[in-house]
Structure formats: C-alpha cells, structure tokens
Amino acid sequence: MQLKCAIIDDDSLFTQIIEHYLSSIDVIHLDGVYHDPAEALSKINFNEIDFLFLDMEMPVINGISFLNSLTVVPPIVVVSGKKSYGVDAFEYNAIDYLHKPISNARFLKSINKIKTFFEKTKMPETSVQQNIFIKHEGVHIRLIVNDINIIRANDNDVTLVANGKSYKTHLRLKDIYEMLPQTEFMQVHRSFIVQLSKIDKVDGEVIEINGRTIPVSRTYLSELYERLRIK
Amino acid sequence: MNIQELKSYLNCDDAFLISIMQKFIDEVIEITATIKTATNNKDWGTVKTNAHKMLSSVRIFEMKEVIAVLEKLEIEAGERKDEDIIKKDVERLFVLIEKIILDMKTSLEEVKVKVAK
Secondary structure (H helix, E strand, C coil), rough: EEEEEEEEECCHHHHHHHHHHHHHCCCCCEEECCHHHHHHHHCCCCCCCEEEEECCCCCCHHHHHHHCCCCCCCCEEEEEHHHHHHHHHHHHCCEEECCCCCHHHHHHHHHHHHHHHHHHHHHHHHCCCCCCEECCEEEEEEEEEEHHHEEEEEECCEEEECCCCEEEEECHHHHHHHHCCCCCEEEEEEEECCCCCCCCCCEECCCEEEEEEEEHHHHHHHHHHCCCCCC | CCCHHHHHHHCCHHHHHHHHHHHHHHHHHHHHHHHHHHCCCCCCHHHHHHHHHHHHHHHHCCCHHHHHHHHHHHHHHCCCCCCHHHHHHHHHHHHHHHHHHHHHHHHHHHHHHHHHH
C-alpha cells in the first residue's frame, strides 16, 4: 500500500519537521507542502491524494473554511496547537488529531492509525469491486473501477471514460451502474453516471471532470449537492 | 532546552537539528520585527496572528516563559481590550526573545562544534 498525502500548514518550522518524519516512512509519499491554503486549493488535485495533514489555525482561510470549500473532502489528519480543535476533528471524521508540538513517537502512532484506516476502509472496498469486465470491440476487457470517470449513454451504446480513454459497450447504462460501487458513483442525468471523487467543478447544473462538462438533471441535483457536501 | 532530549523527541541527527535551530532563530527574529511594527501601528490583528505563529515554534523548544506571554498576548490582541496591557506584554516578550535567541545561538554553536569534531 502506497498512500499520497499533502500538508497544509502556515507554520514552516512544523512542516519541516513533519517532512523529516515522513522521509523515513516508505508507505507514505508526500505530494506537496502548502503554507497558503489558497495555493493548496488551486494546486492540489484532490482526486490524486489519499489524505491531508491540515492545520486548523491559519490566517485568512482556517482549516474549517478550507474543508467547507472542498467539493470532495479527503480523509484528514487534523493538526493544531489548540486542544479545542479535537471536537472539529471528530466532526470531520478525522483519522487522527495531532496536538502541536508533535514528537516523532506520537507521529509514528498516527502513521499506524492512518495505515489501519486505509486498510479497513479503502482496501476492502476496492478489493471487492476493484474492476469490471466490459465487452469493447468484441473483446472482454478489464477496467479498474477507480479509473472510470464518466459513463455516458449514447443512442445505441454506452461509453465509459477511464484514464482518458473511451470504451464503447452494448451494456445498458442501468446494467453498468449496478456493477459499480454505489457509494462512489452516481447517476446525475438520464444519460450520465459519474464517479463522485473525480468531479473537479460544480457550477449550478453543470459539473466538470477532466475538462469535460456534464449536465446534471434537476431530479438529481439536490442529491448530488448532498453527497458532495456542498452547502 | 536540552539538546539531547530534543534530538530524541524529533528522532533526528545533528544536521537536521542544526537546520531546525537556525530556522527557529531566523523565524523568531522575523516575527519579532513584524510584531514590533504592528504594535507601533496598533495593528492588533497582526500582533495576534504573529503571536500565534511564534507560539508554534517556541512550543517545540518548550520555552515555557515565552509560551505563557505569547498565549496571553494572542488572547489580548485578539480581544483588543486594553492597549497598555498589550504593549506591556509585547515589551516583556522582546526581553525574553532577546534571551532565547542568545541561548539558541549558543546551543547552535555547541552542536556545530560537536559535528565538526
């Protein structure tokens, strides 16, 4: 298991220490360190990281505002110099709460919690429905479920977009939907199913995934906003 | 501050310790200057933000006296109740900072000498 993370904390001395701690942990790859939450919002691809170390007390945008601005909230490890943020950590289902300063011993305990979290929650789900077979150009091909972004119903067939490639199949949209984990995918239009964690933008009744715009029917709009935790 | 305890706390070698100590000195000097200017301008929001910023750093080195002043200053500057009290605490902070910077520079030189041997 290899996990990708990012650190968002305006305290550069602290982030230097965490980088040092992480440098000896093989299972976790540090994707980026951001001292400015606004920069993190614009640069992090939240579909590509597994979790965040997030400071709660930052000027301009604090940790709570940062989380509220995300369409898809990744698992987080809450970091703060104040113990009172433990309650917020609980509310956001944080994997762990780290009270600054953080010793290496305490950090390693947190790493164990993170590993357990992903072993328990992420791995079993993906191992059960890790891939599906679809008939494309006469051959059954395997698609990794997590790679599938968009499924579109055309007049006579269905197109699955996975890893930037398109695959046409004669299965019905409904049949494909049943093959996918319902917790990860949602029908947003009579012709579209999308993987929720792949959505980059939501603009009213239109969503964007990898630069492709997808309409959202009014029937599905409130459910979509609810599932993306958009208030 | 006990250097050996800090090394064990951070589980690090002398090279990393030197980089952390140097960064601490640089940051504290910079934040102190910002607090000084903000106090002169009665910009209590900046005083609060920077007191908080410095707190993070001094907690690593367990500088209890400075921590107490900064915690008080962060609250007072946030509430903006009594400017005279804030100014007094800022002055107290500067006295303490002068001492901790001096101590830290001495410790840093000691570690550097040890590494050079």
